Amino acid sequence: xxxxxxxxxxxxxxxxxxxxxxxxxxxxxxxxxxxxxxxxxxxxxxxxxxxxxxxxxxxxxxxxxxxxxxxxxxxxxxxxxxxxxxxxxxxxxxxxxxxxxxxxxxxxxxxxxxxxxxxxxxxxxxxxxxxxxxxxxxxxxxxxxxxxxxxxxxxxxxxxxxxxxxxxxxxxxxxxxxxxxxxxxxxxxxxxxxxxxxxxxxxxxxxxxxxxxxxxxxxxxxxxxxxxxxxxxxxxxxxxxxxxxxxxxxxxxxxxxxxxxxxxxxxxxxxxxxxxxxxxxxxxxxxxxxxxxxxxxxxxxxxxxxxx
Amino acid sequence: xxxxxxxxxxxxxxxxxxxxxxxxxxxxxxxxxxxxxxxxxxxxxxxxxxxxxxxxxxxxxxxxxxxxxxxxxxxxxxxxxxxxxxxxxxxxxxxxxxxxxxxxxxxxxxxxxxxxxxxxxxxxxxxxxxxxxxxxxxxxxxxxxxxxxxxxxxxxxxxxxxxxxxxxxxxxxxxxxxxxxxxxxxxxxxxxxxxxxxxxxxxxxxxxxxxxxxxxxxxxxxxxxxxxxxxxxxxxxxxxxxxxxxxxxxxxxxxxxxxxxxxxxxxxxxxxxxxxxxxxxxxxxxxxxxxxxxxxxxxxxxxxxxxxxxxxxxxxxxxxxxxxxxxxxxxxxxxxxxxxxxxxxxxxxxxxxxxxxxxxxxxxxxxxxxxxxxxxxxxxxxxxxxxxxxxxxxxxxxxxxxxxxxxxxxxxxxxxxxxxxxxxxxxxxxxxxxxxxxxxxxxxxxxxxxxxxxxxxxxxxxxxxxxxxxxxxxxxxxxxxxx
Numbered sequence: 001x002x003x004x005x006x007x008x009x010x011x012x013x014x015x016x017x018x019x020x021x022x023x024x025x026x027x028x029x030x031x032x033x034x035x036x037x038x039x040x041x042x043x044x045x046x047x048x049x050x051x052x053x054x055x056x057x058x059x060x061x062x063x064x065x066x067x068x069x070x071x072x073x074x075x076x077x078x079x080x081x082x083x084x085x086x087x088x089x090x091x092x093x094x095x096x097x098x099x100x101x102x103x104x105x106x107x108x109x110x111x112x113x114x115x116x117x118x119x120x121x122x123x124x125x126x127x128x129x130x131x132x133x134x135x136x137x138x139x140x141x142x143x144x145x146x147x148x149x150x151x152x153x154x155x156x157x158x159x160x161x162x163x164x165x166x167x168x169x170x171x172x173x174x175x176x177x178x179x180x181x182x183x184x185x186x187x188x189x190x191x192x193x194x195x196x197x198x199x200x201x202x203x204x205x206x207x208x209x210x211x212x213x214x215x216x217x218x219x220x221x222x223x224x225x226x227x228x229x230x231x232x233x234x235x236x237x238x239x240x241x242x243x244x245x246x247x248x249x250x251x252x253x254x255x256x257x258x259x260x261x262x263x264x265x266x267x268x269x270x271x272x273x274x275x276x277x278x279x280x281x282x283x284x285x286x287x288x289x290x291x292x293x294x295x296x297x298x299x300x301x302x303x304x305x306x307x308x
Numbered sequence: 309x310x311x312x313x314x315x316x317x318x319x320x321x322x323x324x325x326x327x328x329x330x331x332x333x334x335x336x337x338x339x340x341x342x343x344x345x346x347x348x349x350x351x352x353x354x355x356x357x358x359x360x361x362x363x364x365x366x367x368x369x370x371x372x373x374x375x376x377x378x379x380x381x382x383x384x385x386x387x388x389x390x391x392x393x394x395x396x397x398x399x400x401x402x403x404x405x406x407x408x409x410x411x412x413x414x415x416x417x418x419x420x421x422x423x424x425x426x427x428x429x430x431x432x433x434x435x436x437x438x439x440x441x442x443x444x445x446x447x448x449x450x451x452x453x454x455x456x457x458x459x460x461x462x463x464x465x466x467x468x469x470x471x472x473x474x475x476x477x478x479x480x481x482x483x484x485x486x487x488x489x490x491x492x493x494x495x496x497x498x499x500x501x502x503x504x505x506x507x508x509x510x511x512x513x514x515x516x517x518x519x520x521x522x523x524x525x526x527x528x529x530x531x532x533x534x535x536x537x538x539x540x541x542x543x544x545x546x547x548x549x550x551x552x553x554x555x556x557x558x559x560x561x562x563x564x565x566x567x568x569x570x571x572x573x574x575x576x577x578x579x580x581x582x583x584x585x586x587x588x589x590x591x592x593x594x595x596x597x598x599x600x601x602x603x604x605x606x607x608x609x610x611x612x613x614x615x616x617x618x619x620x621x622x623x624x625x626x627x628x629x630x631x632x633x634x635x636x637x638x639x640x641x642x643x644x645x646x647x648x649x650x651x652x653x654x655x656x657x658x659x660x661x662x663x664x665x666x667x668x669x670x671x672x673x674x675x676x677x678x679x680x681x682x683x684x685x686x687x688x689x690x691x692x693x694x695x696x697x698x699x700x701x702x703x704x705x706x707x708x709x710x711x712x713x714x715x716x717x718x719x720x721x722x723x724x725x726x727x728x729x730x731x732x733x734x735x736x737x738x739x740x741x742x743x744x745x746x747x748x749x750x751x752x753x754x755x756x757x758x759x760x761x762x763x764x765x766x767x768x769x770x771x772x773x774x775x776x777x778x779x780x781x782x783x784x785x786x787x788x789x790x791x
Contacts, residue, residue, distance in 0.1 A: 004497040005328055011501075015765055022769035023776060030777065038730050041777050134781070158314075160776055 024167055031168040032177075042164040043138040050076065050097035051192040052143035054185065058195055059092070064116045067091040067307075068237070069196070070107070071123025072099045072136075074244040077290050079121065081195040083300040089307075093196030095123065096140070100133035101224035102157075103140055106149050108231050119307065120237045122228075123244055124270075125289075126260045129221040134159045141165045146173060199293055202286040210253035215260065222263070229267055240307065241270040245299060246289035247281040248274075277302060309352040310786070311561045312515050319349065324568055328495055335492055339466045342569070346471035350435075357433035360398055365468045367394045368443045369461055375450045376457035384451060391447035395440040402432055407636030435475030437633060441600055443468050446482035448604055455483055463489035472565040476558045476786055478576040478596035485571070493570030502753070503567030508771050509752040510560030517738050518553030518787075519780035520731040521546040527722065529697050532707050537716035540707050542728075547697045548690045549735050552581060554787045555594070560750055579746040581689070581739070582667050584681035586650040587660035589689065597633070601626050612655060619655055624648045634696070639704060643696040650688055666747055734778060 066089040069079040075095025084091045185192045189201040264270040284295030323345045331338040371391040449455035467486045528543025559576035583589035631644020654660040668674040698704035745751030756767035
């Protein structure tokens with residue numbers, strides 16, 4: 001080995017730990033001092049929608065429910081815990097933004113024993129089986145506790161925003177720093193109600209149109225989904241799988257809805273409310289795939305009929 | 309394998325260490341190892357198309373050898389045609405077959421005839437336009453007796469498939485790159501460190517500038533009917549910086565990587581958006597392709613000698629061919645034509661070689677005259693990129709008409725404005741860095757060189773930090789892979 005090469009390799013071996021340390025310190029300072037406007041690959045509480053922090057705070061006060069809701073934003077914006085209470089069911093909505101089966105597992109490990117639900121309504125949005133779940137992992141990283149399971153999941157997902165956020169969250173935990181002391185119950189047009197449900201004040205009459213498309217499912221999400229069903233089975237929970245309604249324009253643009261329906265039917269009792277209900281795209285939705293309160297009321301009424 | 313992937317981050321150190329620590333004692337073994345590494349690099353994408361590289365290599369190696377032995381002009385010409393037809397035949401089939409079939413069909417239908425040929429589901433082999441042009445330049449130079457044919461099949465094969473520049477250039481001439489495979493290479497610390505610096509700058513261009521711009525360029529161009537003229541203009545600007553960051557970033561990484569292995573490649577970009585006219589722009593943009601067309605198409609056609617009409621004809625031919633080289637789509641041809649229209653007045657008034665120096669050399673700011681010239685050239689470049697990026701000529705015209713309508717004065721409206729603002733800030737900072745580095749080989753070439761090592765390392769670490777904080781997380785391939 002020439003002297004030049006030797007010196008180059010030695011320098012490189014010193015530079016690598018130096019740059020890692022520099023970046024770790026940089027992330028902590030970046031998170032503390034740089035305005036959210038420009039923190040692109042670092043997630044902070046204020047930047048993540050979905051009120052997970054409120055949900056976690058509510059969870060500390062909740063024990064044993066009749067129904068536990070799981071799933072994506074279609075769950076926390078689609079299952080109104082107040083309507084279920086009126087129908088005689090105590091419930092908790094553990095849905096979170098873009099929650100995929102990978103993150104559902106973490107939530108089940110943390111809260112299933114505490115909540116001991118008799119029935120689990122598991123909202124299954126095909127899109128959450130087609131994504132890697134970065135958004136939802138970030139949600140958990142900034143709003144819930146850090147443990148080895150979440151760390152494993154974060155490392156498995158191999159995403160730079162997750163790494164940055166993980167480092168910043170550890171730093172905050174280490175120095176007992178709280179990102180904000182007051183938990184907001186309202187963000188823009190969304191209101192956090194109680195027990196995990198979020199209501200939107202928006203009503204949209206926008207017309208939607210889409211090019212034909214298909215879900216590109218990820219096999220690891222289905223594998224994880226099966227594991228989650230196993231966890232629920234072991235916890236003696238009855239499970240109902242529900243696909244919440246989305247606008248007809250969006251639903252009909254996907255060519256592989258039938259495949260997804262067959263797949264879900266093979267796992268457990270399954271209702272696809274896109275096929276079971278007649279909703280109006282401009283009356284019952286606030287965007288192309290979320291129900292407004294009017295739509296939620298009709299949707300929940302139908303679910304209550306099914307579970308009675 | 310993408311330069312901005314984990315795969316490459318693992319591949320490069322392994323190849324580097326084996327190259328210098330295991331194979332450095334024998335030149336032949338080192339070259340053979342480079343061939344193996346290059347085939348792995350290419351085969352990572354699709355191993356089946358390695359056969360095309362192999363065909364190109366074998367044909368041109370033997371044609372070159374025969375050209376060296378043959379003296380009869382007719383036979384020499386025949387040999388040249390074997391090389392040209394093999395390389396352009398492969399390129400034509402994989403890249404242009406469906407384009408010609410579709411356009412013949414349209415022409416037949418237009419004249420009332422019925423013609424229903426089958427198009428083929430052809431995958432375009434990555435980098436085919438680059439390595440075919442590179443190896444073709446070898447046989448043409450040997451045919452012209454400007455280059456002695458090589459008898460070293462291993463060196464020639466390594467020249468054709470050298471992984472840093474295999475899939476997106478720079479398109480190297482055999483006269484520059486091939487001799488570098490003949491001589492022993494010794495590791496040079498300064499060269500390697502400079503190579504690393506250039507790789508780092510290339511990654512910033514690609515991952516921070518180009519990929520972030522791509523989000524908005526794709527959004528606006530793919531849904532152009534939904535946006536106002538002002539938003540579409542913003543889209544054109546984002547694409548302007550996307551394509552520059554993407555392609556020049558690739559070239560920087562390729563040149564920097566080559567330096568790690570002891571090779572020097574030609575510069576491919578020289579701060580083209582600071583050009584004062586279109587002749588200067590084409591001396592600074594994709595230099596290896598421009599000079600290829602100049603030497604192998606433009607000059608053989610007569611160049612700028614001859615009468616006015618010959619100059620006009622040759623200019624249009626070279627820009628049309630250049631447009632067509634980019635892809636089998638009328639949009640590229642229109643883009644080429646537009647550039648010919650921009651270039652022609654300079655040629656006809658003999659003003660195509662007035663801006664040969666670097667703008668505002670030795671000073672911080674350009675003169676007002678230079679600034680206005682740069683602004684005009686840049687504006688016309690942005691306009692031409694609309695045709696380059698649009699899905700079709702019709703869509704491009706719709707975008708242009710929307711931009712030149714009253715909706716140009718509406719405040720741009722789209723989802724994700726916050727990150728668009730961040731991207732705009734990054735572009736401004738990037739262009740400031742490019743401006744102050746325009747006299748160097750690449751903008752960051754001398755950053756921290758006068759500082760002590762710890763501070764210099766801080767500068768490198770800051771660049772890494774910027775990549776991690778601002779890179780676009782959805783990995784996108786380099787634009788020029790498709791060409």
